[in-house]
Amino acid sequence: MTVDPRVKEVGDIRTTHLFDMVVDLDPRLPIGTGPFGHRVLFGAAGGTFHGPRLQGDVLPGGGDWALFGPDGTMRLDVRLTLRTHDGALLHMTYGGRWATPPALRDAMSDPAERCRIDPTRYYFRTNPLFETGAEPYAWLNDTVCVGSGYLVEGGIAYKVSQVL
Template identity: 30%
Template sequence: MTPQLETRYVFTITARIGEVTSAGEIGTGVRRIIPITGGEVRGEQVNGKVLPFGADFQIIRPNELIELEAKYAFETDDGAVVYVENKGLRFGPVELLQKLKRGEPVDPKLIYFRTVPKFETGSEKYRWLMENLFIASAARHADRVVIDVHQVL
Protein backbone atom coordinates (compact mmCIF):
# COMPACT_ATOMS: atom_id res chain seq x y z
CA MET A 1 0.00 0.00 0.00
CA THR A 2 1.25 3.46 -0.90
CA PRO A 3 1.64 5.79 2.09
CA GLN A 4 -0.77 8.71 2.04
CA LEU A 5 0.17 12.29 2.82
CA GLU A 6 -2.60 14.24 4.49
CA THR A 7 -3.11 17.92 5.02
CA ARG A 8 -5.55 20.05 6.98
CA TYR A 9 -6.64 23.59 6.04
CA VAL A 10 -5.71 26.01 8.83
CA PHE A 11 -6.12 29.62 7.65
CA THR A 12 -6.12 32.07 4.75
CA ILE A 13 -3.71 34.97 4.45
CA THR A 14 -4.91 37.83 2.27
CA ALA A 15 -1.89 40.05 1.62
CA ARG A 16 -2.56 43.42 0.01
CA ILE A 17 0.19 44.42 -2.40
CA GLY A 18 1.54 47.66 -3.84
CA GLU A 19 3.13 48.68 -7.11
CA VAL A 20 5.76 46.39 -8.64
CA THR A 21 9.37 47.60 -8.74
CA SER A 22 11.65 45.89 -11.25
CA ALA A 23 15.42 45.66 -11.01
CA GLY A 24 15.39 44.43 -14.62
CA GLU A 25 17.04 41.47 -16.28
CA ILE A 26 19.66 40.04 -13.91
CA GLY A 27 21.04 37.29 -16.16
CA THR A 28 18.77 34.54 -14.86
CA GLY A 29 15.48 36.37 -15.31
CA VAL A 30 13.75 39.60 -14.32
CA ARG A 31 13.93 40.56 -10.63
CA ARG A 32 10.72 42.10 -9.28
CA ILE A 33 9.93 43.43 -5.80
CA ILE A 34 6.30 43.77 -4.72
CA PRO A 35 5.60 45.52 -1.40
CA ILE A 36 3.17 43.97 1.08
CA THR A 37 0.98 46.78 2.43
CA GLY A 38 -1.37 45.01 4.86
CA GLY A 39 -4.15 42.45 4.83
CA GLU A 40 -5.72 39.87 7.10
CA VAL A 41 -5.41 36.33 8.39
CA ARG A 42 -8.58 34.31 8.92
CA GLY A 43 -9.02 30.76 10.19
CA GLU A 44 -10.34 28.60 13.02
CA GLN A 45 -7.23 28.93 15.22
CA VAL A 46 -5.46 31.98 13.79
CA ASN A 47 -6.91 35.42 13.07
CA GLY A 48 -5.21 38.76 12.72
CA LYS A 49 -3.83 41.41 10.41
CA VAL A 50 -0.94 41.39 7.99
CA LEU A 51 1.47 44.13 9.03
CA PRO A 52 2.20 46.87 6.47
CA PHE A 53 5.80 45.99 5.66
CA GLY A 54 7.69 43.28 3.85
CA ALA A 55 7.72 42.28 0.22
CA ASP A 56 7.55 39.49 -2.31
CA PHE A 57 10.89 39.12 -4.11
CA GLN A 58 10.41 37.41 -7.47
CA ILE A 59 12.47 36.22 -10.39
CA ILE A 60 10.56 35.76 -13.63
CA ARG A 61 12.41 33.18 -15.69
CA PRO A 62 12.52 33.45 -19.51
CA ASN A 63 9.70 30.84 -19.80
CA GLU A 64 7.56 32.98 -17.41
CA LEU A 65 8.06 30.56 -14.49
CA ILE A 66 8.00 32.79 -11.43
CA GLU A 67 10.08 31.91 -8.37
CA LEU A 68 8.93 33.90 -5.38
CA GLU A 69 10.05 34.54 -1.86
CA ALA A 70 7.86 36.68 0.35
CA LYS A 71 8.97 37.96 3.76
CA TYR A 72 6.51 39.73 6.04
CA ALA A 73 4.68 39.39 9.37
CA PHE A 74 1.20 39.31 10.81
CA GLU A 75 -0.17 40.15 14.24
CA THR A 76 -2.84 37.90 15.72
CA ASP A 77 -5.98 39.34 17.28
CA ASP A 78 -4.52 38.47 20.70
CA GLY A 79 -1.26 40.35 20.07
CA ALA A 80 1.26 37.70 18.94
CA VAL A 81 3.57 38.64 16.07
CA VAL A 82 4.31 35.91 13.54
CA TYR A 83 7.11 36.28 10.98
CA VAL A 84 6.41 34.61 7.61
CA GLU A 85 8.88 33.43 4.99
CA ASN A 86 6.98 32.02 2.04
CA LYS A 87 8.75 30.49 -0.97
CA GLY A 88 7.00 29.14 -4.02
CA LEU A 89 6.31 28.87 -7.72
CA ARG A 90 3.76 30.39 -10.06
CA PHE A 91 3.41 29.02 -13.56
CA GLY A 92 0.85 28.67 -16.29
CA PRO A 93 0.12 29.56 -19.91
CA VAL A 94 2.33 32.50 -20.95
CA GLU A 95 -0.59 34.66 -22.13
CA LEU A 96 -2.34 34.31 -18.75
CA LEU A 97 0.84 35.09 -16.78
CA GLN A 98 1.34 38.21 -18.91
CA LYS A 99 -2.26 39.27 -18.12
CA LEU A 100 -1.49 38.86 -14.40
CA LYS A 101 1.66 40.99 -14.79
CA ARG A 102 -0.50 43.74 -16.31
CA GLY A 103 -2.91 43.51 -13.35
CA GLU A 104 -5.71 41.96 -15.40
CA PRO A 105 -7.97 39.30 -13.83
CA VAL A 106 -7.21 35.63 -14.49
CA ASP A 107 -9.10 32.59 -13.17
CA PRO A 108 -6.81 31.29 -10.36
CA LYS A 109 -7.67 27.68 -11.30
CA LEU A 110 -5.71 28.16 -14.55
CA ILE A 111 -2.45 29.09 -12.79
CA TYR A 112 -0.24 26.73 -10.74
CA PHE A 113 0.64 28.81 -7.66
CA ARG A 114 1.95 26.83 -4.68
CA THR A 115 4.08 27.91 -1.75
CA VAL A 116 5.80 26.57 1.35
CA PRO A 117 5.26 29.03 4.22
CA LYS A 118 7.51 28.94 7.27
CA PHE A 119 6.53 30.72 10.49
CA GLU A 120 8.46 32.09 13.48
CA THR A 121 7.03 33.44 16.73
CA GLY A 122 7.91 33.69 20.39
CA SER A 123 4.29 33.12 21.39
CA GLU A 124 3.65 29.82 23.19
CA LYS A 125 0.08 29.73 21.89
CA TYR A 126 1.28 29.76 18.28
CA ARG A 127 4.43 27.66 18.76
CA TRP A 128 2.73 24.89 16.75
CA LEU A 129 3.29 27.04 13.64
CA MET A 130 7.04 26.42 14.07
CA GLU A 131 6.63 22.72 14.89
CA ASN A 132 4.83 21.71 11.71
CA LEU A 133 5.29 21.93 7.95
CA PHE A 134 2.81 23.81 5.79
CA ILE A 135 1.98 24.04 2.11
CA ALA A 136 -0.28 26.57 0.47
CA SER A 137 -2.28 27.19 -2.65
CA ALA A 138 -2.37 30.82 -3.69
CA ALA A 139 -4.12 33.14 -6.12
CA ARG A 140 -2.80 36.47 -7.44
CA HIS A 141 -5.26 39.31 -7.92
CA ALA A 142 -4.52 42.87 -9.05
CA ASP A 143 -4.28 44.28 -5.50
CA ARG A 144 -3.75 41.21 -3.30
CA VAL A 145 -2.54 37.63 -3.01
CA VAL A 146 -4.83 35.09 -1.29
CA ILE A 147 -2.95 32.19 0.32
CA ASP A 148 -4.81 29.15 1.66
CA VAL A 149 -2.46 27.52 4.19
CA HIS A 150 -2.61 23.77 4.92
CA GLN A 151 -0.81 21.91 7.70
CA VAL A 152 0.96 18.72 6.62
CA LEU A 153 -0.17 16.01 9.04
Protein backbone atom coordinates (compact mmCIF):
# COMPACT_ATOMS: atom_id res chain seq x y z
CA MET A 1 0.00 0.00 0.00
CA THR A 2 1.32 3.46 -0.91
CA VAL A 3 1.51 6.12 1.77
CA ASP A 4 -0.58 9.18 0.93
CA PRO A 5 1.86 11.95 -0.09
CA ARG A 6 -0.09 14.47 2.00
CA VAL A 7 1.00 12.74 5.22
CA LYS A 8 3.67 14.81 7.00
CA GLU A 9 5.95 14.24 9.97
CA VAL A 10 4.62 16.35 12.83
CA GLY A 11 6.83 15.06 15.63
CA ASP A 12 6.06 12.83 18.55
CA ILE A 13 3.44 13.78 21.10
CA ARG A 14 5.15 14.99 24.26
CA THR A 15 3.64 15.60 27.68
CA THR A 16 4.60 17.23 30.95
CA HIS A 17 3.12 16.62 34.42
CA LEU A 18 0.35 19.13 35.19
CA PHE A 19 -1.01 17.86 38.53
CA ASP A 20 -2.13 14.92 40.65
CA MET A 21 -5.76 15.03 41.76
CA VAL A 22 -7.80 13.09 44.31
CA VAL A 23 -11.59 13.33 44.07
CA ASP A 24 -13.60 12.21 47.08
CA LEU A 25 -16.88 10.61 46.03
CA ASP A 26 -20.40 10.64 47.44
CA PRO A 27 -22.23 7.30 47.52
CA ARG A 28 -23.06 6.20 43.99
CA LEU A 29 -26.50 6.90 42.57
CA PRO A 30 -27.58 4.11 40.19
CA ILE A 31 -29.72 5.75 37.52
CA GLY A 32 -30.44 2.39 35.91
CA THR A 33 -30.15 0.53 32.66
CA GLY A 34 -31.33 2.41 29.62
CA PRO A 35 -30.88 2.19 25.88
CA PHE A 36 -27.12 2.93 26.03
CA GLY A 37 -26.10 0.84 29.05
CA HIS A 38 -26.17 1.12 32.84
CA ARG A 39 -25.86 4.74 34.02
CA VAL A 40 -24.44 5.61 37.46
CA LEU A 41 -23.72 9.02 38.98
CA PHE A 42 -20.55 9.22 41.04
CA GLY A 43 -20.94 12.63 42.71
CA ALA A 44 -17.87 14.62 43.70
CA ALA A 45 -17.78 15.41 47.42
CA GLY A 46 -14.52 17.41 47.24
CA GLY A 47 -10.84 16.71 46.91
CA THR A 48 -7.49 18.30 46.12
CA PHE A 49 -5.06 18.79 43.24
CA HIS A 50 -1.34 19.59 43.36
CA GLY A 51 1.20 20.23 40.64
CA PRO A 52 4.08 22.50 39.69
CA ARG A 53 1.81 25.22 38.21
CA LEU A 54 -1.59 24.45 39.74
CA GLN A 55 -2.85 23.51 43.18
CA GLY A 56 -6.08 23.82 45.09
CA ASP A 57 -9.36 22.10 45.88
CA VAL A 58 -11.96 20.10 43.98
CA LEU A 59 -15.31 21.64 44.91
CA PRO A 60 -18.34 19.49 45.78
CA GLY A 61 -21.18 19.32 43.28
CA GLY A 62 -19.61 17.91 40.14
CA GLY A 63 -19.41 14.28 39.23
CA ASP A 64 -19.14 11.49 36.72
CA TRP A 65 -22.26 10.44 34.84
CA ALA A 66 -20.69 7.07 34.03
CA LEU A 67 -22.09 4.63 31.51
CA PHE A 68 -21.27 0.93 31.85
CA GLY A 69 -21.45 -1.11 28.67
CA PRO A 70 -22.26 -4.83 28.46
CA ASP A 71 -18.53 -5.59 28.12
CA GLY A 72 -17.83 -3.95 31.51
CA THR A 73 -16.13 -0.88 30.04
CA MET A 74 -17.06 2.37 31.76
CA ARG A 75 -17.40 5.49 29.64
CA LEU A 76 -16.72 8.61 31.68
CA ASP A 77 -18.59 11.91 31.42
CA VAL A 78 -17.06 14.09 34.14
CA ARG A 79 -17.60 17.73 35.07
CA LEU A 80 -15.75 19.28 38.01
CA THR A 81 -15.07 22.72 39.42
CA LEU A 82 -11.59 23.37 40.75
CA ARG A 83 -10.61 26.31 42.97
CA THR A 84 -6.94 27.22 42.79
CA HIS A 85 -4.90 28.19 45.84
CA ASP A 86 -5.39 31.87 44.88
CA GLY A 87 -9.18 31.64 44.44
CA ALA A 88 -9.56 31.21 40.66
CA LEU A 89 -12.30 28.86 39.44
CA LEU A 90 -11.58 26.30 36.71
CA HIS A 91 -14.23 24.27 34.91
CA MET A 92 -12.75 20.84 34.13
CA THR A 93 -14.44 18.30 31.85
CA TYR A 94 -13.28 14.95 30.58
CA GLY A 95 -14.37 11.79 28.96
CA GLY A 96 -12.43 8.60 28.98
CA ARG A 97 -12.48 4.86 29.26
CA TRP A 98 -12.03 2.50 32.16
CA ALA A 99 -11.68 -1.11 31.02
CA THR A 100 -11.32 -3.80 33.65
CA PRO A 101 -10.26 -7.30 32.59
CA PRO A 102 -12.90 -9.94 33.45
CA ALA A 103 -10.53 -11.62 35.93
CA LEU A 104 -10.46 -8.42 38.06
CA ARG A 105 -14.16 -7.52 38.05
CA ASP A 106 -15.08 -9.37 41.26
CA ALA A 107 -12.20 -7.78 43.17
CA MET A 108 -13.07 -4.34 41.75
CA SER A 109 -16.64 -4.66 43.03
CA ASP A 110 -15.37 -5.36 46.57
CA PRO A 111 -14.87 -2.01 48.42
CA ALA A 112 -12.22 -3.53 50.69
CA GLU A 113 -10.21 -4.94 47.77
CA ARG A 114 -10.52 -2.44 44.91
CA CYS A 115 -8.00 0.12 46.20
CA ARG A 116 -5.34 -2.57 46.59
CA ILE A 117 -5.37 -3.60 42.93
CA ASP A 118 -2.33 -2.41 41.00
CA PRO A 119 -3.63 0.24 38.54
CA THR A 120 -1.34 -1.11 35.83
CA ARG A 121 -3.66 -4.13 35.69
CA TYR A 122 -6.58 -2.11 34.26
CA TYR A 123 -6.96 0.63 31.63
CA PHE A 124 -8.23 3.96 32.99
CA ARG A 125 -7.48 6.96 30.74
CA THR A 126 -9.03 10.42 30.45
CA ASN A 127 -8.82 13.55 28.27
CA PRO A 128 -9.23 16.63 30.50
CA LEU A 129 -10.09 20.07 29.08
CA PHE A 130 -10.42 23.33 31.00
CA GLU A 131 -12.38 26.57 30.84
CA THR A 132 -11.77 29.66 32.95
CA GLY A 133 -12.13 33.43 32.88
CA ALA A 134 -9.26 33.86 35.36
CA GLU A 135 -6.44 35.62 33.48
CA PRO A 136 -3.54 33.88 35.28
CA TYR A 137 -4.93 30.53 34.13
CA ALA A 138 -6.21 31.52 30.67
CA TRP A 139 -3.48 29.31 29.13
CA LEU A 140 -5.56 26.31 30.25
CA ASN A 141 -8.37 27.29 27.84
CA ASP A 142 -6.19 26.15 24.93
CA THR A 143 -4.59 23.16 26.62
CA VAL A 144 -5.30 19.49 25.93
CA CYS A 145 -4.44 17.01 28.66
CA VAL A 146 -4.35 13.27 29.21
CA GLY A 147 -4.79 11.48 32.50
CA SER A 148 -4.37 8.09 34.11
CA GLY A 149 -6.85 7.17 36.81
CA TYR A 150 -6.83 4.77 39.72
CA LEU A 151 -8.90 3.98 42.78
CA VAL A 152 -8.08 5.32 46.24
CA GLU A 153 -9.80 4.97 49.60
CA GLY A 154 -13.05 6.99 49.37
CA GLY A 155 -12.62 8.08 45.78
CA ILE A 156 -10.62 8.27 42.60
CA ALA A 157 -7.22 9.74 41.76
CA TYR A 158 -5.62 10.93 38.55
CA LYS A 159 -2.18 11.82 37.25
CA VAL A 160 -2.86 14.56 34.68
CA SER A 161 -0.34 15.60 32.03
CA GLN A 162 -0.43 18.53 29.62
CA VAL A 163 0.09 17.65 25.95
CA LEU A 164 2.79 19.97 24.60
